[in-house]
Amino acid sequence: MDIILQKISEYLQKGDEEKVFELTKQAIGHNFDTKEILDNGLIAGMNIIGEQFKKHEIFLPDVLMAAKAMYAGMDQLKPLLIKDGIQGMGKIVLGTVHGDLHDIGKNLVGIMLKGAGFEVIDLGRDVPAEKFVDTALNEQVKVIGLSALLTTTMSVMKEVISILKVKDTTNSIKTIVGGAPLSKDYAKEIGADAYAYDSANAVESVKELIGVN
Amino acid sequence: MRPKLKFLTDELIQKIINEAIEILCKIGIEINNQNVLSLLSGKGVRIKKSRAYFTEDIIQKALKTAPNSFSLYDVNGNEANDLSGYNINFTPGSAALHILDYNTQEIRNPTTKDYINFAKIVNQLKYIASQSTAFIPSDVNEKISDSYRLFLSLLYCKKPVITGAFRIESFEVMKNMQIAVRSSGKTLKEKPLTVFSCCPTSPFKWSDVTSQNLIDCAKYSIPIEFISMPLSGFIAPVTLVGTLIQHTAETLSGIVISQLANPGTPILYGGSPAIFDIRYETTPMGAVETMMIDCAYNEIGKYLGLPTQAYISLSDAKQLDAQAGLESSMGATLAALSGINMIAGPGMLDFESCQSLEKLVLDNEICGMTLRMVKGIEPKEDFPAIPLLQELLKEKHLLISKHTRTHLKLEHFFPGQVINRANRPRWIEEGSTSLKERAHNEVEKLITSYEPTKISKEIQKELIQLMETEARRYGQEKLPDRDLSHCV
Structure with a gap:
């Protein structure tokens, strides 16, 4: 692997947003393959972070810092990925269900998913059931993520899933709660x-739902 | 502010000390050792048969020459235990007769292999400041069972050693091992490596062995901890104050002997008193009154300007159960708040008679928590609060705020894998483990992850030679097999 991609991965692990931004720019300037920058630089770094986090070697703030550095790189890669027609990790629509205003957990999930390379469409909180399904179909997302903190709003999740079953005729959109x-x-x-x-x-x-590692 | 706990007023402490001094002057103390009696007599102490009668002047002088603090240094010569002020240092409970086997859960006599596993684990436990000669290997001649423990400790673990001799003759080789590590008696004096437990016998007695050990240690400036063991209601008054008076008198007698033998000998004002549970005829270390006596005599020691020690943070349970956890953590918490400088107990079960490796790794977490607790609550970049709270309102969380990243690891203590803080679904996914299973896994992990200490090959050779010679003196031609992959 080239040294510059190695460095992107290393600075990403340190959560150094500026360096990752700078190095990604350099890599693009050196005509590196876009997919290679993504896979061997940014995602490679995030994978290491993920492993360390799982083993309790690092903590959530370290992961979030790395995720922030990941965005800095992704922002530059995004137009190129679209231009080259390269599929990223995929799109996810996310939100706290109708009647529920608690969104801290959902926000955290959003940051982590973006950090892992997903494109996250965050619908915010108190989101009506139909909106999840309509957005998912229009944006061609792979997964709908539903969040609730209250026992009284949990049932709204069931409603979203029922609507999805009717509208998603190809049965291609997965749900996670x-x-x-x-x-x-x-x-x-x-x-x-x-x-x-x-x-x-x-x-x-x-990742498991959509079959990537 | 460092949180502190107090049981006694200064007025009551002074009254206890006055009473103890009067006991030593009027009742005196029985000493069953001619060398010690001659030494005391030579220093102007009145001796009648085998009883020594001190004067207030002699006692006060001894209290002046005893150091207010000292440090212990590891086998590499680095400072490891600062025994001063309210500093606390945890050390495993010592000299157990049994071990709770971490594989079979059987209580049995320990062997060399158990001892090496123990030393390997202690070497890596972050919140255990020193090692102790924690149990007595049963696979060597009993006449070397004391020196053999120190030998294994010095080979396998870098931390300073809390130890002691069971016989007068053992002191010589145990002293020589320390000189081997330090290269000279002078360096050993400058950088103490061990503390020797010297125990008076309640009520008001010194045995031949322990009093001889005491003056032998003093000769080489080897630190001594006095372990007076009055038992409330049995061989001491049932009241806690009465027990404290007796404990003070017995401990002061040791201080006087040590300071007359060699003024300036470092000492720990320690003990292992307990109440006596008349229902079972046992001496519960996990009894709240036992812990109160410990904390209170520590206050007396501090009042006298001396570093302190106690056998606290241990349990009378026979296995690693809830009783083991509650008694140990209650003791550790009280000891830490009281500022007992050397807190001996981790790993210990069953009235100081059984060590458990699994309990030791759990206790390590208890020690970590109490070490955090005594750092107290201190303001750090907290005033003014508005800028940070504005950041919170804007960002919706402070997880990656600079303030969080700067202070997280200092403000919050993160226990290891023995303590489970996962939410229930995660706990289930990770195997629904019990504390016992997690402690067992940790023990196995630490035995595997052990890396040899930096003790030199020459020193190892010298220690082995000293131990083999000592063993041969008592007819043991060969020491038990050790895993010597890292040794010569």
């Missing part, structure tokens, strides 16, 4: 494809 009152069993009960117990787990589960 999360939030303090939820459980794996509840997710299964309402027909969600996956459940995540925290933000790092959400990234793993989404």
Whole structure:
């Protein structure tokens, strides 16, 4: 692997936004293959961060700093990826369901997913059920992520999934749910494809859902 | 502010000390060792048969020459334990007769292999400041069972050693091992490597062995911890103050002997008193009153300007259960708040008679938490608060704020894998482990991840030679097999 990509990965792990921005720019200037910069530089760095986080060697702030550095690189790569017709990790629509104003957990999941290279469409909080499904279909997303903190709003998730089943005729969009009152069993009960117990787990589960490592 | 706990008023402390001094002057103390009696007599102490009667003047002089603080240094000569002020240092409970086998959960006699595993683990435990000769290997001649522990400790773990001799004859080789590590008696004096426990016998007695050990240590300026063990309601008054008076008198007698033998000998004002549970005829170390006596005599030691020690933060449970956790953490918390300088207990179960490697790794986390606790609550870049709170409102979280990154690891203590803080789904996904299973895994991990200390090949050779010679003196031609892959 080229030294410059190695450096992108290293500075990304240190959470050095400016350096990653600078090095990605250099790599593009040196006519590196866009996909190579993405895979061997940015995503390679994030994968190491993910592993270290899982082993408790680093903490959430370190991951978030690295994620921020990842955006700095991605912002420059994005137009090139589109131009070259390269598929990134994919799109995800995310939101806290209708009736629920708690979005801290959902925001965290958003940061982590973006950090892992996904394109995140964050619909915010108190999002009506139809809006999730319509956005997902219009934007051709791979996954819908639903969040709720209240036991009273959990049921809205079921509603979203029911609507999706009707409208998504090709059955190609997956759903993942999360939030303090939820459980794996509840997710299964309402027909969600996956459940995540925290933000790092959400990234793993989404990757599993769409079949990437 | 460092949080501090107090049980006694200065007025009560002074009253206890006055009473203890009067006991030493009027009742005196029985000493069953001719060398010590001659030494005391030569220094003007009145001796009648085998009883020594001190004067207030002699006691006060001894208290003046005993150092206010000292440090212990590891085998490489680096400072490892600062025994001053309210500093706290944890050390494993020592001299257990048994070990709770971490594989079979059987309580049995420990062997060389157990001892090496123990030393390997202690070497890596972050919140355990020194090692102790924690149990007695049963696979060597019992006449070398004390020196053999120190030998293994020095070979496998870099931390200073809390130890002691069971026999008068053992002192010589145990002293020589220390000189081998330090290269000379002078360096050993400058950088103490061990503390020797010297125990008076309640009530008001010194045995031949322990009093001889005491003056032998003093001769080489090897630090001594006095372990007086009055038992409330049995061989001491049932009241806590009464027990404290007896403990003070017994401890002062040791201080006087050490300072008359060699003024300036470093000492720890220690002990292992306990209440006596008349229902079971046992001496519970996990009893709250035992812990209160410990904290209180530590206050007396501090009042006298001396560094302190106690056997606290251990448990009477027979296995690694909730009782083990609650008694140990209660003791560690009280000891830390009291500022006991050397806190001995981690790993120990069953009235100081059984060590457990699994409990040791759990206790390491308890020590870590209490070490955090005594750092207290201090303002750090907290005033004015508005700029940071404005950042919070803008960013919606402070997870990657510079303020968080600067202070996170200092403000929050992160325990290791033994303590589980995962949410339930994650805990389930990671195997729904019990504390016992996590502690077991940690023990296995630490035994595997051990790396040899930096002790030189020459010193290793010298230690082996000293130990083999000592073993041969008692007819043991060969020492048990050790994993000597890193040794000569």
